[in-house]
Amino acid sequence: MKQVISVEKSLLWGHLFSMAFGLAGLLIVLPNPDLIAKLPEIGKTAFAWSLAGGGVVYMLLGMAAVAVYAYRTVGVWHWLGFMIPAVGLSLGSELLGTSTGFPFGHYRYLTGLGYKIAGLVPFTIPLSWFYLGFSAYIIARIGLNQFQVASWVKQATAIVIGSVLLTSWDFVLDPAMSQTAMPFWVWDQPGAFFGMPYQNFAGWFGTGVVYMTVATLIWNIKPLRLRKTDLNLPLVMYLSNFAFAAIMSTAVGIYPPILLGIITGVIPLISLYLKAAKTETIDSLPIQATVNEYPSEKMPIVSVGGKQ
Structure with a gap:
């Protein structure tokens, strides 16, 4: 288990570093051709690599970090039970959007995010739907467990809040990434929200x-086992990606979406995270400590719902 945690942390740090490296390239190096000319050969090579595949790397590392985290904390069933629908259904939505304009509006992807499935959607895009969506959903779900309401109410609320958190990230990301010096997608249907149609957010x-x-x-089929205080990676994942989007928006002079x-x-994410740390029940059932299959770990595993 220590090795799994070590891999998880390494992937997270790689994700954070690659985002920072990408920001430096897009916001410092790219707008300054003279700076590029002055770079040593290794610097020019690194910059060229960053432009060609930096977006792919940071999203692959983000997906891998959350996948390992999900495997470690909730197990294979719940990891794949979230990842497969997230990737499959978001890909279907993106393919529909780029070919018909529904549900997001008319847009198209440019280069920089990897191989395009059906020539329309970079394969990395559904991965980001997974790792940001999982991070938002798991914090919402555990954070709501201290409220004494029916389990189905908490689950439905977690779905709504998780989707709002996901859309909030897009408020900041989408305008910036389509208006940066090297845009990653363009809108053929400009809208009132800083060049984007409001329909896009309804689609998200x-x-x-x-x-x-x-x-x-899918999660309701089997009991959920979760280390209730182990929500640090989802928190860091969401906040770091939000910060990436906020810095990009600031660089192109778009500020209101950041506040929104x-x-x-x-604010809701941090509030739910703090509530999750205090919760004493999960899905309206008392926490039941189980035998820890990883003796090196001191934190108990809790069982959620269903029969043990």
Whole structure:
């Protein structure tokens, strides 16, 4: 288990470093051609690599970090029970969006995010739906467990809040990434929200609700085992990606979406995270300590729902 945690932390640090490296390239090096000319050969090579595949690397590392975290904390069933619907349904939504304009509006992806499935959607995009969606959903779900209401009410609320948190990230990311010096997608249907149609956010929220609902139904088949205080990686994952988007928005002079994202995303997420640390029940059932299959770990595993 220590080796798994070590791998998980390494992937997270790699994700954070690659985002920082990408920001430096997009916001410092790219707008300054003279700086590029002055770089040593290794610097020019690194910059060229960053432009060609930096976006792919940081999303692959983000997906891998959350996948390992999910495997370690909730097990294979619940990890794949979330990841497969998240990737599959978001890909279907993106393919529909880029070919018909529904549900997001008319847009198309450019280069920099990897091989395009069907020539339309970079394969990395559904991965980001998974790792940000899982991070938002798991914090929402555990954070709501201290409320004394029916389990189905808490689960439905977690789906809604998880989808709102996911959409809040997009408030900040989408305008910036389509208006940076090297845009990653363009809107053929400009809208009132800093060049984007409001329909885009309805599409984001709706897609999140659909795949989180499917994942919740799959999770209900088997009891959920979770280390209730082990939510640090999802918190860091969400906040770091939000910060990436906020820095990009600041660089292109777009500020209101950052405030909107903080109000609807960052503040609720941190509040739920703090509530999760205090919760004494999960899904309205008392926490039951089980035998820890990893003796080196001192933190108890809790069982959630279903028969043991």
